[in-house]
Amino acid sequence: MDFGLLLHTISTITPDRPWGIDIPNYFWFTGSSAAAFIISSFAHVFGMKQYKPIAGFSLLLAFVLLAAAPFNLVDDLRQPGRIFNFFLYGWENFPTSPMKWGVLLLLSYPILILFEALILYRPYFVRAYHQSQKALARQVYRLASLGRMELSDAEEERDHRLGFILGAAGIPLALSVHGYTGYILGAVHAIPLWHTPLMPILFLASAMVSGTGLLLVVLPLFQKFFTDFKQVDREMMQKLMRLLAWFIVIDLAIRFFWLTFAMPFNGEERYALERFFSHHFYDVVFIEYLLCLILPMAVGFSSRLSQKIPLVILMGVICAIGVWLFRWNTVIGGQGIGKSTPGLLEYHPHFWGQDSLLAIASNWGIFIALLMIVMAIFPWDKEMATHYEQNKGGQ
Numbered sequence: 001m002d003f004g005l006l007l008h009t010i011s012t013i014t015p016d017r018p019w020g021i022d023i024p025n026y027f028w029f030t031g032s033s034a035a036a037f038i039i040s041s042f043a044h045v046f047g048m049k050q051y052k053p054i055a056g057f058s059l060l061l062a063f064v065l066l067a068a069a070p071f072n073l074v075d076d077l078r079q080p081g082r083i084f085n086f087f088l089y090g091w092e093n094f095p096t097s098p099m100k101w102g103v104l105l106l107l108s109y110p111i112l113i114l115f116e117a118l119i120l121y122r123p124y125f126v127r128a129y130h131q132s133q134k135a136l137a138r139q140v141y142r143l144a145s146l147g148r149m150e151l152s153d154a155e156e157e158r159d160h161r162l163g164f165i166l167g168a169a170g171i172p173l174a175l176s177v178h179g180y181t182g183y184i185l186g187a188v189h190a191i192p193l194w195h196t197p198l199m200p201i202l203f204l205a206s207a208m209v210s211g212t213g214l215l216l217v218v219l220p221l222f223q224k225f226f227t228d229f230k231q232v233d234r235e236m237m238q239k240l241m242r243l244l245a246w247f248i249v250i251d252l253a254i255r256f257f258w259l260t261f262a263m264p265f266n267g268e269e270r271y272a273l274e275r276f277f278s279h280h281f282y283d284v285v286f287i288e289y290l291l292c293l294i295l296p297m298a299v300g301f302s303s304r305l306s307q308k309i310p311l312v313i314l315m316g317v318i319c320a321i322g323v324w325l326f327r328w329n330t331v332i333g334g335q336g337i338g339k340s341t342p343g344l345l346e347y348h349p350h351f352w353g354q355d356s357l358l359a360i361a362s363n364w365g366i367f368i369a370l371l372m373i374v375m376a377i378f379p380w381d382k383e384m385a386t387h388y389e390q391n392k393g394g395q
Helices: 003-011 022-046 049-068 068-074 080-088 091-096 098-120 120-132 135-146 153-186 199-225 234-265 265-301 308-336 358-379 383-391
Strands: none
Touching: 003 234, 003 308, 022 049, 022 068, 022 098, 022 199, 022 308, 022 358, 049 068, 049 098, 049 199, 049 234, 049 358, 068 080, 080 098, 098 120, 098 153, 120 135, 120 153, 135 153, 153 199, 153 308, 199 234, 199 308, 234 265, 234 308, 265 308
């Protein structure tokens, strides 16, 4: 064996994890964005008119989540100027590089969401154009209406058709935007906990849980403070809670296959999972599974409990936290049991600076601020609400 290579290998062993708290937070944001977009597509693409009243809000939530997510990557780079390296280098490896897939996805997916939102809210912008007396505002509304200033039945039919096309095209993009993050982990041979083809599916299934949970938390706030009728749609909250319960069933089923195949039959992955559970047994089993998945699932399938709005909102919070913990345990915990450095890597997030708790809090602040701005630009006024209710009545 080359003695110099051995010394180099030993010298590169470090007690620091390469990826810190920014990365699980980024994974959570992109996954929740994908889930919100898919829920919005239930009405536009799959014809499930019962979700029509929240299709626009869910679409905007997907856009804001994705807009806030890349700030985690910029912070993780330590030097923000390195962001240009994503676009300048590595394209020769594009067919086999999930990170290069991510560059294109992070550019194309938000543009598609934005255009679909403009199509969905075009009637509002047209009405605002005719009602406004300010020249600048009228130009902005005209631009937001994509130059189509009519509100005829033919134009509305065209909007429905364009919404269907964009929604159908956006579903694979939404799945890919979060699925590629699972590919990034699954392709790493050095981390046995990550190296499984199920990793993209695990991430997508848990993302549907976190996205629906976040929607249960934010939707009643939006309806209470950003709509003219100032009340929470209790029926819709119950439907979303039932939907969340089914997403949890799917998530648990995929995790069951992952654990039952890996632990008995895969030597390296079995060792990684056994070591991981030995160190994180209580927080994974009791908090992540029982509290954050099993309990909300039981509430979702209970007709009586799912009618209690405060309890439903609490279950949404718990599910969102549980999936964030899954991202944390997978990314941070997985790096602690690498092939060459099992148990040696340690990570304790700092309070201040880059890759810190304050950085994550700031990212959530950016998300909240962007959501408030978007909600102010794309309001849900009485006329649009009436329009949605009329469509809902045809289900």
